[in-house]
Structure formats: C-alpha cells, structure tokens
Amino acid sequence: MSPVAQGSAIPSKVFDTASHSLDEKKEHVAVEAVRELPSGASSDADTDDDDEGVPDIPAHLAISLSHVSRNLSRRLSQTNSRAPGGEELEPAQKKHQHRPKEFSTVTAEITFIAVCSMSLMMFSFLIGNVTANQQQLRDALGLKNAEIPWINGAFTTANGLSVVISGSITDLMPPKGLLVGSFLGITIWHVVGVFSITPDLKILFFVVRALQGLFVGVLVSGSISILGRVYKPGLRKNRVFSAMAACAPFGFWLGLLQGGGLADHLKWVYGSNAIISGAFCLAAYLSIPDLQPVADKPGQKAVSMRQFDYVGAALAITGCVCLLFGLTQGSVVHWAPYTLALIGVGAAAIVGLFVAERYVERPMIPTTLWQVKGFMPLMLAYFLGFGTFFGGWQFFAVQFWLRIQGAAPMTVALYFLPNAIVGVLATWIVSRILHLVPGHYIYATSMICFTMGSVFFLPQTPTTSYWALGMPGVALVTFGPDLAFAAASIFITSNVPRSYQGSAGSLLVTNQNLSAAIFTSIAEAIGGRVDAGPEGEIGLTGLRAIWWFALASQLVAALITIIWVRIPKEEEKEHAS
Structure with missing residues (x-):
C-alpha cells in the first residue's frame, strides 16, 4: 500500500487519541506537539484504493497528523509517568493518580479531606484542651486529685464504646448521615458543657465528656471508612492518610493552647468549640459524597445492616x-x-x-486480616509503643511541668509546640517514602522514637531548662505516634476489602484506646506505690519510675518490630478482596 493510502487510514486513530488525551491534559501539549512538526513533509508515492469508503487526503497532511500523534503520545507519557512530587511512576501506578470520580474539582477534594481529617484532630483536640488546665478544672468542679483521670477517662471510655462498633456500621450503611449527625451531636453537647462546669453539676460535666467521646468515635471510624473507600491503595492514598495523621499532633497542641489560654475562662473552652464543630457540621454536609455500601467480593450483593454482627x-x-x-x-x-x-x-x-x-x-473484622504476615506483631508493637507514649510519658510530662516545675498552663501548651511542627513533618515524610521503602523501616523508626520521651525526661530536675532536655525530647518523641499511625493505618486498610474500611480503622483506634487506658492505670499504680503525696499526687521519684517502665516497654516494642514486623512497599493496586 502506498504512503498516501496508508495516510488515509490515519485520521480516525489520531483524532481518537488526541480527543481522549486532551480531555485529561492541558491544551498546550497539543500546541507544543504541532510546533515540532517537520517542515515540508511530503511523499511522492502513488495512491492506492485498497481502503474503500475512506476518503483520501494529501500525503503531507497524513504524515503531519502522524507526527502529531507521536508527539502527543510522547508528551502525555512523560506527564503521566511522574507523580505530583516529580518522582517516576511505574506504568501500573499511573491510573491511580487521578482525582477520584466523587469530586468534580480539586477544591471539593481538599474540603472533603479536611473534614475527614478533622475527626482525628477533634479526638486529640478534646484531650488536649483539658490537659494543660486540669488543675483549674479540678478546682472548678471540686474534684480530688485521684479523680482527675476521669476528666479524660470519661471521654476515652465512651470513645472506645463507639469506635468498636461504629466502624462496622459505617461500612454497612451510607456514612454521610452518621458523620454529619456526629458533628451536630458534638456541637450540642459543647453547648451543654458551657453550663456544666460547677461543683453541683460535675456529674453532668462527665456526661458531656462521655458523649463527646461517643460522637468523636463515630467520626474517626467513619472518616477512615470513607477515605478507605474513595482512595485505592497507592501514592495518593498514602498522602491523604498522612495528611489525616498529621492532624493528631497538631490537634493536641491546639487543644493545649486553647485550654491554657482559656484556663481562667473555662466556659469559653466549650463555647468556642461549639462554634468550630458547628462550622464543620455544615462543611461535612456539603462535602461528603453520598457513598453507598459495597460488596465484600466482586460479583456479590452490596452489604447491609442485615449482616451486622x-x-x-x-x-x-x-x-x-x-x-x-x-x-x-x-x-x-x-x-x-x-x-x-x-x-x-x-x-x-x-x-x-x-x-x-x-x-x-460476616465478622466485624475479616478473618483474612489476622492471617496477613506481620499483622499481629504490628498490633502488639503499636499497643506497647502508643500505650506507653500516651499513658506512660505524655500525661506525666504535663504533670511534671505543672506540679514539679510550677509552669503556667499556657507555658505548658507552648512547650508542646514542637509536637505540632514535628508531627506534620513526620507524616509528610511517610507520604513521600512509603512507596519507596518497606514500611517496617518506618515502623521500627517510630518505635525507637517512642523511647525518646523517657530518655530525655529521666534526667530532669525541678530546675532543668526546657531548652536543654524538654524541647528535644518533645520533638523526637513526636515521630513515634505519627510515623506509627500513618504506616499502620495505610497497611491495615490496604489489606481489607472496600466494604471493611471502617472496621479496619476502628480496630487501630480501639488498640489506641485500650493501650492508653491500660498503661495509664499501670503507670498510676507504679508512681503511687513509689512516691505518692498526701493528696494522691505523684512526686518526681514516682514520675521517674513511670518513665523507666515506659522506656522498657517501648524497647520491647522496637524489638518486636525489628524481628517480626514486615510491611512491603506500598504499591498502586485495587482494594483487597
């Protein structure tokens, strides 16, 4: 067949390719491709009538269109082969980098991620805003020192109740209503909380804390369920989950800042929170897509509440x-x-x-998850590492600054500023490298970082400068929970079907709640036995005993991770089935 006849068959292929590509890429790609056309392209070959029904076109135009096709393909290939950060992607990765179909614009996607991330921020925020000002709350409510643990205990107990089942519920029904309703519930109970901070209404105060924990539990598991369904395993999911994980340390610091700044105006802690949660209730209603339950396996019917365990x-x-x-x-x-x-x-x-x-x-957690290599050691290491971080170091670090060094609540809040900055940095690191290196390297690093809190606080005295030991200790220990949560949540949700995303997320949060409660109780018992004051407060010797216990537990967690935990590099793939 002559070149002209060959050229006459080109247009439909070329225009199909160009049309499909230009739907996704900017128009300047085509312009640049045309600029690279060779001048004076022509052909003297004879025409041929083998292709009946296809009109002949001039040879030079056919060859020019062929060049357009090749240039478009080359440029689009170069564009698609890079992730947003510039790193090269494998061919199998490219199809996962587009914006999910649930969002028409980048703004809609960012708003959605912000609303879901607010759930984890709200969890740590509502713990932080009663931590730096706990002495003022004790006086306002007429509590004994031994009753202070219930300020957070009421929250975490109810949170554990809701998280353990709400993950499964959000998988079995449309989750949007649950999340919007939870934001609304938090708003209402913050308004009630404004009037509960008196000795006569301290029971109501603990009820408010419990119901806040209940609704936040639904928010956390529901948000993980939605994010896990919308984003397939891969680079984009890594970055979204890392952004969510960054909100935990940042939220805790914001809570400390709010509680410390409003320590003498406790009612406004709850009044301002009602405004914030009300705004996010509206944002959730506008941004969360109307997702429906999906099937456990391809070819099956979508799951429903009839299958609830x-x-x-x-x-x-x-x-x-x-x-x-x-x-x-x-x-x-x-x-x-x-x-x-x-x-x-x-x-x-x-x-x-x-x-x-x-x-x-249909179990609440798929049985296949327990069979994933490295899952059980991962959960055990997380239990030891996070539990002793929260219940064996963080809570008592605040006690040390408030009671032993006599720092003001606002000063303590500012002491935790490195926690917010480094927390964001840690999750950014995970988002950039989890697809490049095996996840157990990141996880082992997090377990080693957990030990830094105890290492830097054990030598401290009532006169130790914050800049000498406190600041580097807070900065380094922050890598522990944030690297661990980001790596663990991505690993767990990537190894269960789309229909189990909420259940998988609730499993990790339940691990956090139980470990924090268990190790706080053990630490209280150790500190009280070693060095208890007349009103139940723990002295410096008791605090050091607690930190030694935390350090030993964290070293065991690091050893478990190094020996048994294996997390492969995160790859672009479909959800597990």
Whole structure:
C-alpha cells in the first residue's frame, strides 16, 4: 500500500487519541506537539484504493497528523509517568493518580479531606484542651486529685464504646448521615458543657465528656471508612492518610493552647468549640459524597445492616467498656474488688469475641486480616509503643511541668509546640517514602522514637531548662505516634476489602484506646506505690519510675518490630478482596 493510502487510514486513530488525551491534559501539549512538526513533509508515492469508503487526503497532511500523534503520545507519557512530587511512576501506578470520580474539582477534594481529617484532630483536640488546665478544672468542679483521670477517662471510655462498633456500621450503611449527625451531636453537647462546669453539676460535666467521646468515635471510624473507600491503595492514598495523621499532633497542641489560654475562662473552652464543630457540621454536609455500601467480593450483593454482627458487637462493647471503666476507676479507688471484677469480665468478653468471630457469617473484622504476615506483631508493637507514649510519658510530662516545675498552663501548651511542627513533618515524610521503602523501616523508626520521651525526661530536675532536655525530647518523641499511625493505618486498610474500611480503622483506634487506658492505670499504680503525696499526687521519684517502665516497654516494642514486623512497599493496586 502506498504512503498516501496508508495516510488515509490515519485520521480516525489520531483524532481518537488526541480527543481522549486532551480531555485529561492541558491544551498546550497539543500546541507544543504541532510546533515540532517537520517542515515540508511530503511523499511522492502513488495512491492506492485498497481502503474503500475512506476518503483520501494529501500525503503531507497524513504524515503531519502522524507526527502529531507521536508527539502527543510522547508528551502525555512523560506527564503521566511522574507523580505530583516529580518522582517516576511505574506504568501500573499511573491510573491511580487521578482525582477520584466523587469530586468534580480539586477544591471539593481538599474540603472533603479536611473534614475527614478533622475527626482525628477533634479526638486529640478534646484531650488536649483539658490537659494543660486540669488543675483549674479540678478546682472548678471540686474534684480530688485521684479523680482527675476521669476528666479524660470519661471521654476515652465512651470513645472506645463507639469506635468498636461504629466502624462496622459505617461500612454497612451510607456514612454521610452518621458523620454529619456526629458533628451536630458534638456541637450540642459543647453547648451543654458551657453550663456544666460547677461543683453541683460535675456529674453532668462527665456526661458531656462521655458523649463527646461517643460522637468523636463515630467520626474517626467513619472518616477512615470513607477515605478507605474513595482512595485505592497507592501514592495518593498514602498522602491523604498522612495528611489525616498529621492532624493528631497538631490537634493536641491546639487543644493545649486553647485550654491554657482559656484556663481562667473555662466556659469559653466549650463555647468556642461549639462554634468550630458547628462550622464543620455544615462543611461535612456539603462535602461528603453520598457513598453507598459495597460488596465484600466482586460479583456479590452490596452489604447491609442485615449482616451486622450483633453477637460480636455485644461482646466488643462489654469487653471495652468493662476494661476501660475498671482500669480508669481502679487507680481512683485503689483497685477495689469491683474494679478488678470489671477488668476480669472485660478480658473474658474480649477472648469470647475472638472465638465468636470464627463462626459468624460476616465478622466485624475479616478473618483474612489476622492471617496477613506481620499483622499481629504490628498490633502488639503499636499497643506497647502508643500505650506507653500516651499513658506512660505524655500525661506525666504535663504533670511534671505543672506540679514539679510550677509552669503556667499556657507555658505548658507552648512547650508542646514542637509536637505540632514535628508531627506534620513526620507524616509528610511517610507520604513521600512509603512507596519507596518497606514500611517496617518506618515502623521500627517510630518505635525507637517512642523511647525518646523517657530518655530525655529521666534526667530532669525541678530546675532543668526546657531548652536543654524538654524541647528535644518533645520533638523526637513526636515521630513515634505519627510515623506509627500513618504506616499502620495505610497497611491495615490496604489489606481489607472496600466494604471493611471502617472496621479496619476502628480496630487501630480501639488498640489506641485500650493501650492508653491500660498503661495509664499501670503507670498510676507504679508512681503511687513509689512516691505518692498526701493528696494522691505523684512526686518526681514516682514520675521517674513511670518513665523507666515506659522506656522498657517501648524497647520491647522496637524489638518486636525489628524481628517480626514486615510491611512491603506500598504499591498502586485495587482494594483487597
């Protein structure tokens, strides 16, 4: 066939390619391609009539169009082969880098990510804003020193109750209504909280804290469920989950700042929070897509509430509530028999949950997750590392600055500024390298960083400068929870089907809640036994005993990670099935 006849078959292919490409790329790509056309392209070959029904075109135009096709393909290939940060992508990765179909604009996607990230920020924010000002809350509510743990205990106990089942519920029904309703519930109970900060209404105050924890639990598991469904495993998901993880340290610091700044105006802590959560309630209504439940496996029907695991939920609720209540109350009443009984019932219920999940039609957590290599050691290391970070270092670092060094609440809030800055940096690092290096390197680094809090606080005295040991300790220890949460959440949600994203996320948050409660109680017992004051406050010797215990537990977590945890590089792929 002559070149002219060959050229006559080119136009449809060329225009199809150009049309498809220009839908996704900027128009200047085509302009640049045309600029590179060779001048005077022509052909003297004879025409041929083999292709009937296709009109002949001049040879020089056919060859020019061929050049357009090749230049477009080359330029679009170069553009597609790079991620947003500029690194080269494998061919299989390219199709996952586009904006999810649920969002028509980048602004809509960013707003959606901000709303979902607010759930994790709200969790740490509502803990931080009662931490630096805990002495003022004690006086305003007429509490004893031994009752202070319940300021956060009421929140975390209810949070553990809701997280353990709300993850599964958000997988089985449209999650938008749950999240919008949770933001609305938080707003309402913040308004109630304004009027509860008096000795006569301290029970109402603890009810407010509990209901805040309940709604925040739904927010956290629901947000993880939605993000996990919208984003397939890969680079874009890494960055979205890392952005969400960055909100935890930043939220805790903002909470400290708010609580410290309003320590003498406690009612405004709750009044300002009502305004913030109300604004995010509106943003959630406008930005969260109307997702529907999906099937566990391709070809099956979408899941529904008819498949909810009521037996597992009952056992999980019983286990978590009894454990969290027994552990929190145990340190208050010096481990009265009823607290030990509650702990025993809770432990038995958790064991019963693992047994029952083997026989139900659709377990709350897919059984395949427990069989993923490295999953169990990962969860154990996270339990030890995060539990001793929150319950063995962070809470008592605040106690050290407030009581031992006599710092003001606002000063303590500013002491944690490195926590916010380094937390954002840590999650940014995860987003950039999780697809380049095996995840267990990041996870092992996080476990080693957990030890830095105890290492830098053990030598401190009442006169030690913040800049000498406190600041570097806060900065380095922050890498622990933020690297660990980002790596663990991406690993877990990438190894379960789309229909189990919320359940997988709730498993990690439940791990956090239980570990924090258990290690706070153990630390209180250790500190109280070693060095307890007349009103139950723990002295410096007791604090050091707690930090030694935390350091030993964190070293065990690092050892477990190094020996047994293996997390492959995150790859572009479909959800697990």
